[in-house]
Amino acid sequence: MRLLLILLSFAAAAAAQPPVSTKVLRESRERPDMLDPSSPPGLRVVQITTHASQSSWNVYTEAPVFTPDSRRFVFVREGNYWLCDIADNFSLRQLTDEQGATAPSVTPDGKWMYYIIESGQGVSLKRLSLKSFTRQTLLSFDVVPGTKYRPSRIYPLSTISSDGQRLATSCFLGDGKTPNSPWGILVFDLKKPSVSLIPLGADYNNIHPQYCRSRDPKLSRDILVQHNHGSEVDPAGKTIRLVGGLGADIHVIRDDGHEWRDIPIGRDGREYVQGHQQWRGRSGSVLSAMTIPRGKKRILEGFPIATDNHTSHRGVQIPGDRSVDLTRNIPDPDYVHFSSDDSGMRLVSDTLRIDPVTKKKTVLIVIGTLAGDPPELKMLRLLETGTSFNGQPAHPHPFFSPDTTRAFFNSDATGRPQVYLVTGYRFP
DSSP states (O other): OOOOOEEEEOOOOOOOBOOSOOOOBOOOEEOGGGOOTTSOTTOEEEEOOOOSSOOEEESOTTOOOBOTTSSEEEEEETTEEEEEEGGGTTEEEEOOOOTTEEEEEEOTTSSEEEEEEEETTEEEEEEEETTTOOEEEEEEESSOTTSSOOOBSOOSOOEEOTTSSEEEEEEEOOOSSSTTOOEEEEEEETTTTEEEEEEOOTTOTTOOOEEOOOOSTTGGGEEEEEEOTTOEEOTTOOEEESOOTTOOEEEEEETTSOOOEEEOOOOSSSOEEEEEEEEOTTSSOEEEEEEOGGGOEEEEEEOOEEOOTTTTTOGGGSTTOOEEETTTTSSSOBEEEEEEOTTSSEEEEEEEEEOTTTOOEEEEEEEEEEETTTTEEEEEEEEEOOOOOOSGGGSOOOEEOTTSSEEEEEEOTTSSOEEEEEEOOOOO
16 A cells, blocks of 8 residues: 655654653552452562552553563553553652643663653654753644645654654544544654654544564564544544444554555454454554454454555455464453563463453453463463453553563552552563
8 A cells, every 4th residue: 555655754852851750759569469369470460650639540451561671661640641650659750741741652771761742833753851850842843844644633642663763653633624524643753753644544543553563673663553444533533433243453654654454353243342452462463352242352463465445444354364373272262451561472461351241340360371372371360350341541541661670550449540560470
């Protein structure tokens, strides 16, 4: 698929802004009460955030929020971004205070956090030092020069290439008048700085872009894209229908707008993309949570296949289909949000079961190992989160620290969303 690419260059960056605050908080507490007789021995649970009147939650499962030494990570508190230093007794520091701050990414070297400001004046790319905590606006724009597009509804997640040179997020490209206007991907060159635009279609309202984590120069340019077939939005880009028909599918595209590929899963009326997918570690294959009949929620691995206008969007019916059900030998799988470590051999996931009579939700954290050829998952239950699962901040959205010694998750078991970790586990 050939897509239009528009390249924009911008003037020099603005002067640095001072840190939001020098204040450091510590509010963590041990939570052995969250373990139960079914939890493995040796686990430790820490509630990192405990503020009685302010909610806190993790950015998302695949969001690049950790420094590579596994010491510090970024989370959300009441719409602002904060930093937790695990090694400093879980100290907390506020990073941002700007209205409209969104889409954070920590660079692979752990020195910077990039994020975006969306306001009535347009879109700005900012960079924050994770040493001095000063902030700097690198570029700003309203209408994309050379086009009619005024980007809005910036996606709350961004993704950064493995070499730290490019950052991508998605946006709405509507004019505020026309229903079902297109969406697209903004790709920022962080060295120049500049930005390029990859316009997509009208039903790409939840693009969920993710750079491949591979360090291979070719693979590192690939971006994972979600396509919500049958979705509808109003002229302002607000969702009317999230997805329709045979559901969403998943694609891969280079960050220059070329080399369109499909992940051959779903779109057959039997299995449906949940909208929770991720690259398998630093490999070029993709893991996706799928819902199949009778409510089972499996995890599949798919491999990108080059397609054209005649073969794309056909899911499992694409010629040359290559996919593997990693949960094929697990009775009644119920995996929802998951995350893979960089090796692609270890996973952490939440699970959701709803009692058909009482409607009570049971939400667990599990970890797993991929082994064998073809690979399959072996999973281990860690604990019950006690979360309501009502709204995104109350979804556990678990993920590992880079060294995989800790798993992080959200829970509103105390009455409001807070950030937790569990450690001391052994992989199955």
